[in-house]
Amino acid sequence: MKLKNYYRKVKAIFQKGNDLTTQQGRASEREKRIILTSLAAAVSQVLSMAVPLITVRVSLNYMGSEIYGLWMAVTTFFALFTFADLGLGNGLxxxxxxxMGKKNFLSNARVLVSSSYVMLLSIAMVILAIFFIAFPMVNWGEVVNAQSKNTAELSRQVVLAIFIPKIIGIPISLIRRNQAALQEGFISYVWQIIANILSVISIYIVVILDMGVITLILVSSIIPLIVTIFNTFQYYLKRHPELTPKIKHFDFQKSVYMFRLSIGFFIISILNTIGLNIDNYIVARIANLESVTTFSIASRATQLINVACTIISSPLWAANGEALARGDYFWVAKTTRKMSLISMGITMMSSIIMLISGPTLFEIWLGYDINISFRLLAGLLLMQILLAFISPYFMVLNGAGKVKIQIYVFLIYSLFSTTLKFIFGYCLGIESIPYIGSLCYAIIVIFPVYYTVRKICSNNKYEEGLSKNV
Structure with missing residues (x-):
């Protein structure tokens, strides 16, 4: 019966336009956009994971193992430039x-968008200038440890084919943050779907026509960039011409404010990466590289479970920001609680399935049996359940611009968890590492974040909405 009522509610949301002058109308509009974005994100994510699986065989056969390894190594190295926007995308x-929840939206939004683009364009130009100065001085064959003369000669071209599109993409990719902020993330995901499809088609065309290894790598790097450029022009020229970035809308003071906010998100990203992704290094130090292989495979497999939770939580960031600005606190509290339970429920069910059928799944995936203990797998899955529970609450902090609390909890968590993982890893073995991480995360991260969000939502409007719905 509840499922039927929910279906009717969702159907009603999509059947009619929502009156944005009322609290209920705004709530319905947010929910509609969350559903659209989540569905588009799900399709995009599936395609993103499928593209490497579809193209790896043809690419590997065409390039050979050493050049393919060169491609992957350079790609992985320059993936570090994901942080090159210094958090400005998150700040925007x-x-x-x-x-969106304020009356003077248009005038301030113009300044915000234009200032963000100018800053990111400047950052990209500086990085490119430094790169082109240093490029001739570096022996790229030695950097990537090329084994043959042919691979060493190709390394310079591979670096150029990967690095330049990635840096140009720093300001270009800002369109995705703009769309996400205006609760139109589904548009961005549709363009990403198009990019994935075109990438597969292009790779096969290059291989069939034997257009060369560098062409294959360049096509793989440049297709997503070209699609994002089309997305940018279509969005600003057709859908929101009033927000088109212009130099005359640049504001230095707003840029300074944005930079300060963005640095906070930049620090959070680094701390989060260190705190949640340092386990492989710890295992390598206290055990051996063979243990790292087992641990990393199990860790990557369990992290796939969290993809669905990310899809559910991500659209809440912008929706919460707009709702909090309007004072719709009850909607934020209710939606966050609901999404947290849904996210945790999906993760728990997926975890049970993986625990029961883990050895069989790993053997099918890898093609051979790998000895991953039940205790290690259970510990890694426990961490994913905790992440699934708290993720929607982080979207409230992001929407509210509460950066300091996140920096504090992740800094303390990174320091304590890393230290304790080393100590207990030596004493009890590597299987204890995920449990120590989960315990530290629950105490140091989850409790402060949960109660901070409750405090944000605890005001007159929230209590009034709560009393009416009891």
Whole structure:
């Protein structure tokens, strides 16, 4: 019966336009956009994971193992430039979503969007200038440890084919944050779906026509960039011409404010990466590289479970920012609680399935049996359940621009968990590492974040909405 009522509610949301002057109308509009974005994100994520699986065989056969390894090594190395925007994308998404709930949206949004683009364009130009100065001085064959003369000669071209599109993409990719902030993330995901499809088609065309290894790598790097450029022009020229970035809308003071906010998100990203992804290094130090292989495979497999939770939680960031700015606190509290339970429920069910059928799944995936203990797998899955529970609450902090609390909890968590993982890993073995991480995460991260969100939502409007729905 509850499922039937929920279906009717969702159907009603999509059948009619929502009156944005009322609290209920705004709530319905947010829920509609969350559903659209989640569905588009799910399709995009499936394609993103499928593309490497579809193309790896043809690419590997065409390139050979050494050149393919060169491609993957360079790609992995320059993936570090994901942080090159210094958190400005996150800052724009937070501030722009909060502006949606205010009357002077358009004038401030123009300044915010234009200032963000100018700053990121400047960062990209500086990085490119440094790169082109240093490029001739570096022996790229030695950097990537090329084994043959042919691979060493190709390494310079491979670096150029991967690095330049990635840096140009720093300011270009800002469109995704803009769309996410305006609760139109589904548009961004549709373009990503198009990019994935075109990438597969292009790779096969290059291989069939024997257009060369460098062409294959360049096509793989440049297709997503070209699609994002099309997305940018279509969005600003057709859908939101009033927000088109212009130099005249650049504001230095707003840029300084945005930079300060963005640095906070930048620090959070680094701390989060260290705190949650340092386990392989710890295992290598206290055990051996063979143990790292087992641990990393199990860790990557369990992290796949969290993809669905990310899809559910991500659209809440912008929706929460707009709702909090309007004072719709009850909707934020209710939606966060609901999404947290849904996310945790999906993760728990997936975890049970993986625990029961883990050895069989790993053997099918890898093609051979690998000895991953039940205790290690259970510990890694426990961490994913905790992440699934708290993820929607982090979207409230992001929407509210609460950066300091996140920096504090992740800094303390990274220091304590890393230290304790080393100590207990030596004493009890590597199977204890995920349990120590989960315990530290629950105490140091989950409790402060949960109660901070409750405090944000605890005001007159929230209590009034709560009393009416009891």
């Amino acid at each position: 998404q937070t501030e722009l979503s909060r502006l």
